[in-house]
Amino acid sequence: MTDTTTTSDRIDLTDQERDAELDLHQLKQLVGLVEYDESTDPFPVTGWDAIVFVVGNATMAAHYYQSAWGMELVAYAGPENGTKDHKAFVLRSGSIRFVVKGAVSPDSPLVEHHARHGDGVVDIALEVPDVDVCVEQARSAGATILQEPVELTDDFGTVRMAAIATYGETRHSLVQRVVDGTTYAGPYLPGFQEAQSTFVKRDGAPKRLFQALDHIVGNVELGKMEEWVGFYNKVMGFTNMAEFIGDDIATDYSALMSKVVANGNHRVKFPLNEPAVAKKKSQIDEYLEFYGGPGAQHLALATNDILRTVDELRREGVEFLATPDAYYEDPELRSRIGEVRVPIEELQRRGILVDRDEDGYLLQIFTRPLGDRPTVFFEIIERHGSLGFGKGNFKALFESIEREQDKRGNL
Numbered sequence: 001m002t003d004t005t006t007t008s009d010r011i012d013l014t015d016q017e018r019d020a021e022l023d024l025h026q027l028k029q030l031v032g033l034v035e036y037d038e039s040t041d042p043f044p045v046t047g048w049d050a051i052v053f054v055v056g057n058a059t060m061a062a063h064y065y066q067s068a069w070g071m072e073l074v075a076y077a078g079p080e081n082g083t084k085d086h087k088a089f090v091l092r093s094g095s096i097r098f099v100v101k102g103a104v105s106p107d108s109p110l111v112e113h114h115a116r117h118g119d120g121v122v123d124i125a126l127e128v129p130d131v132d133v134c135v136e137q138a139r140s141a142g143a144t145i146l147q148e149p150v151e152l153t154d155d156f157g158t159v160r161m162a163a164i165a166t167y168g169e170t171r172h173s174l175v176q177r178v179v180d181g182t183t184y185a186g187p188y189l190p191g192f193q194e195a196q197s198t199f200v201k202r203d204g205a206p207k208r209l210f211q212a213l214d215h216i217v218g219n220v221e222l223g224k225m226e227e228w229v230g231f232y233n234k235v236m237g238f239t240n241m242a243e244f245i246g247d248d249i250a251t252d253y254s255a256l257m258s259k260v261v262a263n264g265n266h267r268v269k270f271p272l273n274e275p276a277v278a279k280k281k282s283q284i285d286e287y288l289e290f291y292g293g294p295g296a297q298h299l300a301l302a303t304n305d306i307l308r309t310v311d312e313l314r315r316e317g318v319e320f321l322a323t324p325d326a327y328y329e330d331p332e333l334r335s336r337i338g339e340v341r342v343p344i345e346e347l348q349r350r351g352i353l354v355d356r357d358e359d360g361y362l363l364q365i366f367t368r369p370l371g372d373r374p375t376v377f378f379e380i381i382e383r384h385g386s387l388g389f390g391k392g393n394f395k396a397l398f399e400s401i402e403r404e405q406d407k408r409g410n411l
């Protein structure tokens with residue numbers, strides 16, 4: 001388990017990627033992975049470790065992510081195997097791991113967290129080659145250390161972990177899975193057991209609906225975006241990618257500012273949004289109000305066949321934001337996007353958006369909010385060379401979000 005097959009000078013596949021049978025070429029296409037020299041990075045990050053959600057009912061959420069999103073249940077911790085106050089289900093799709101946690105005991109700290117924020121992302125856990133190096137760098141750059149490095153051990157081996165605070169009540173756990181040359185061999189972390197799911201996929205269902213996680217957007221308060229960009233620059237050595245300000249993403253009613261930071265190999269990308277002053281309440285303001293502060297807004301799931309993914313998700317009842325026909329009939333859009341791999345009509349039928357930049361194009365679509373509050377949602381993204389985030393679609397997307405905001409009486 002300790003081999004690190006070098007497939008290029010500077011990028012290794014992660015164990016999660018190897019297990020998911022992904023190769024380097026696919027990952028460059030799917031998530032824009034780039035080569036970089038880790039030896040000069042003050043805070044080396046290998047990639048995502050897991051995205052941890054706190055939800056009102058983890059038992060039902062675990063079923064939803066299997067039945068609607070085609071994820072595979074791989075591990076479990078709960079009262080049956082030593083975790084008294086909550087249940088945690090670990091789900092996988094390709095190289096992504098989601099963990100959904102829900103309180104069992106009324107005294108669990110998750111109860112209060114859920115009361116404040118509703119369903120949402122509590123931990124964007126990152127895999128790192130050396131937890132201690134990261135924590136020392138974070139400390140010297142002034143970050144809040146929520147958990148000092150600690151070793152967790154069970155029959156499958158040892159994991160070294162720490163955690164630092166990011167925006168709102170969100171944290172980055174830092175997970176080192178290779179300790180003293182030995183890779184942890186358990187299904188997730190010490191305390192978790194392999195799960196035997198009773199869920200059976202329908203005949204003909206694809207193996208998975210998405211292969212990797214592309215980016216997670218964070219919404220922060222007015223005037224705080226630069227501060228958080230600075231946090232990722234100074235504390236974690238992330239570099240700035242694209243930048244969108246002002247008119248780029250303003251509609252008649254709402255506006256926001258956004259900047260994107262990424263780790264060295266670009267597996268981990270964080271667009272950070274703040275509301276901008278406009279005629280009416282920004283969608284970011286709506287998020288901040290209903291989440292009760294800053295938090296993760298959307299997770300972009302990478303697929304190599306967005307048409308199939310969207311069709312399968314719709315069949316399971318997943319709802320997407322509507323895109324008006326006018327979007328597809330706009331001659332300016334048609335000339336801007338040029339040739340894409342399928343006829344525009346196929347995209348229009350599904351409401352899939354297209355954007356193109358100097359490097360290529362991307363196809364994307366956004367779900368409606370996942371839970372009861374108008375907060376966290378998913379994006380499905382299929383990249384063809386473009387390393388952007390759909391800047392050309394922001395206006396169409398925001399107008400669509402505003403129509404929904406209006407229906408909720410929050411515009």
Ligand SMILES: [Fe+2]
Pocket residue numbers: 215217298300379389
């Ligand atoms: Fe996005």
